[in-house]
Amino acid sequence: VPLAFDTPGGLVHVEAECATVSAVPRVTTVRVSGAPSFVAYAGCAVTTPTRSLRVDLAFGGTFFGIADSEAAGVPLTPERLPEIRRLGAEICRALEGHDALVHPAGGQATLGGVIFTGPPQSPDAHLRAVSVTPDGACERSGLTGASAVMAVLNAMGLLEDGQEFVQEGLLALPARGRVARLARVGE
Secondary structure, eight states, X not given: OEEEEEXXXXXXXXXXXXXXXXXXEEEEEEEEEOSOOEEEEEEEEEEOSSOEEEEEEEESSSEEEEEEHHHHTOOXXXXXXXXXXXXXXXXXXXXXXXXXXXXXXXXXXXXXXEEEEEOOSSTTOSEEEEEEOTTSOEXXXXXXXXXXXXXXXXXXXXXXXXXXXXXXXXTOOEEEEEOOOOOOOOX
């Protein structure tokens, strides 16, 4: 079942595969192809009230700060969720209005949140990711911003074009993706 959504981040194509499971039709797989993702600023120095660290600013439908959880000193575990939320909101405040938060096709943009990445628990996953919005809300599935994380990994040479990438969240659910093709965004 193909669908297309016009979003603020660009056109998103979605295709759902369905199968009958126990005599009930179910969606078994969803493929999403969104607007081109890219790194806007690698290694941006950020200072919060509690620490200094570096984050990568990347676009994946909206802008995200991508922070290494080990460098930030916060393990990505459910029991550390209050600290993850607090630090994520602090980093968002420090990044808001940054000069790099400009989409080449449309001017200044806001920050959608911070994605903390760290070691996965599943042997099938490459990274664990937790996304925190500027107001401290946390997305635990690990799906939000996966394309921005993949753009950073691709720019670092750690994710080849076409190579499968598996990202898990705090719920340990896998989100699978791949860099489908390179695109030019703006000049």
